[in-house]
Amino acid sequence: MSQVTATLEPSLIRTLSGIVGERAVITDPERLLVYESDGLTQYRYPPSAVVLPASVGELQRVIRTLHEADRPFVARGAGTGLSGGALAVDGAVVVTTTRMNRILEVDVENRRARAEPGAINAHLTTAAAPFGLYYAPDPSSQSACTLGGNVAENSGGPHCLKYGVTTRYVTGLTVVLPDGELLRLGGMGQETPGLDLVGLFVGSEGCFGVVAEIEVQLLPRPEGVRTLLALFDSLEEAATAVSRIIETGLLPAALEIMDQATIQAVEDSVFAAGIPRDAAAALVVEFDGIEVTLDAEMAAAREICQDSGAREVRTAAQAEEREALWKGRKKAFGAMGRIAPDLMVQDATVPRSRLPQVLARIGEIGRRYDLLVANVFHAGDGNLHPNLLFDRNDPDELRRVEEASREIMEVCIEAGGTITGEHGVGLDKRKYLPLVLSHSVLEAMGQVKAAFDPDGRCNPGKVLPDEYLISTKDPR
């Protein structure tokens, strides 16, 4: 699945170079290859050019120039997305925000921060740490992914169980609309009257414009943290423990499961966390908050795990043990590279109580298609990541991956869930969207997209199926 590079007119290249400098416009086909794909490697679309603005002013002028030249464009952060959302379909120009990477302000008294879109997620927490504050959404790719990308995808992460996803923390945005107009949305107080355009823009997957500046809320760092690792002989038992923990009224900061395939991949890698390779499932339970409350919560969770059939429950006594566990969990996707050349990271959410049945069905689908499925997921949110391992040079295996993916989506929808919990629709899941949204909703979404982007030049070919991507000045 790839396209040939389209070329950009020399006069347009000169204009763009005039704005951002010659070195910040890439047109060399070899160097463009870096941008032909994102974290979902089976799609490849080389852009016609890559432009790297260094300021809001430059970004606005670049977008206005592309508008006047009637060129499609795609905003891109670190390229860690997992739905093909930043691919340069239709020979689009990639506008990458990696040079706009500053944390602009950490406002301690008001517990908020302002950052440029290319700032790396983890860097914000690093900047806030000296003041006892942190930024809650923590996608597994947080050491590389950008805040602008997080806004575009409404990213989640392991600790979103207790704290919620990106949209809860974004209080204001400065955006460049597809025609180059600069708009400030929300900001200052948390409650801005009128339509919640910040909420609408977050998760719009780069289809409404480009984020130029982000204002977020920070949280005080919890006083204490406790982490527990429970090992099970079956994946369903681990999922049952998760349901019971939630049912009991405990609210852990994170509830994460890794299955045996994932455990083995992690333990074979440099991120080994000391989890026994023969365990069928590892459940990580983390509590944070007021120090004196944590031991009682841990004891309750330990008892539930044991009652659910855990063969062993360990407590990460030292900070190093906890860090090793989390490193193993967060780098699991990378560790899977040892097992197969390609990885289809799937993403779907089901009601928590349906996890055991859905996991059993996914296991069955994997066996039927003769595919290795490695599960590593945010169990507390019911947010599954069945990862299908394959080699894209094997056309038959690629076909089986596609078919198994669709069946997995159908199983999740049947259980009352949805086709993506945090990775977005992008290019990859457009075909599944009509499985969860009605014709009327898709039509309304197409009209909303057209209200922001009447010419259909902003991240073309994403999120909505083609028939709903209307390109008209009049959304009626």
Place this chain on the structure above:
Amino acid sequence: MTPPAADTSGLADAVRGRVEELLGPEALHPPGETLQAAASKLPVLAVPADAEEAAALLRVAGEEGWRVLPRGSTVHAPQQVEGFPSPHLHLSSGRMADILDYEPADLTIRAGAGVTLEALDRILAPEGQWLPLDPPGGDGVSLGGVAAEGVAGPLSAAFGRPRDQLLGLTLIDGRGRILELGGRVVKNVAGFDLVRLSCGSRGTLGMISQLSLRLYPRPGADRTLLWTLGSLDDGVEVARSLAGLPFIPASLELLAGMDPDPGSADPVPEAVVLLRLVGSETGVARVERGTRELAGSPDRVLNGEGSRTAAIQRSTREGTVRPLHRRHTLPARIGRVLEELEPAGRPVAVHVLSGTIRCLGWTPAREPSGAGGGGEAGMEGEAASALLSRLRRVFDPEGILPGAWREGWA
């Protein structure tokens, strides 16, 4: 089509007749009222039974050019909206008041828009769960109203705003389309976030018929600590020091010129600071000790049901007093904004951690600097209004719904 300029008794009768013809007399309020008995100057209030009926009404309204005002419960829905004179038809969700789906193990619920917060809590309490929303108006407000208004109460400090608890909703837009948005799972990014757009849209995009909400374990301990201060400045000082706690309290409020106990015979204090803590008894006790170091011993402590009931009374008052002026600022600027508002004995309620300031029953003489509240979505300029107008036309091309957001509506 431009809606007719002024209501006439003849048109009201025609609207009433059409509603009855389409959906039967039970869809009119009061139910079964005959055409002859209807006071012709009163607006027609339709109470559709479900989304399909509401959609049928909105489609007819579009064809006929009726102005339609969706309203949730009657607690704080206005009879009139500035810039939207004499709606021909009021739409109520009063008959959509069923719990549709509740699986306690999932910590989610799906309910009709007409279910009130109070009715919901009666269902959740036996399961040891709650919905931590305390919007202005108290617990008699309907879920649809809470979502349509989108306005948060003091609990948003710890739990977020109505938008943060909404997993999905059904919006019947001005075209009469039934839009089932979002879902009932806690993480969902399938398509653009029209749930967030609908929340707080105040009937400008359509009527909400049902919602899916995220729930929380009901806290074992609920405690409100109350400090009475001799001046507003002292109140601001105490509130600011408590805002610096390294824990997030359930809520932190500053009241000026207001009786924290409506109905008590005590003189109204200059300022009162209220800190509400919820969680396990051990955790609440630990934070309470921390607050004493910062603000000294509280003058009063409310526990359990007392803490909860007092909070509901405060939010009821904040939602029902008129006029009501709401301003937002950064928490650190609250003192300065209050100085400029010059409340001097007049009632003000401040949600300290969100920077929300409400003037209750009076209108500030001038707009304070450094506070928002006037402009829509914090946006100004031609590009902004053009975008907003394009967005509204997606959902309401005929302009039958209240198109402009107006101050003083909360």
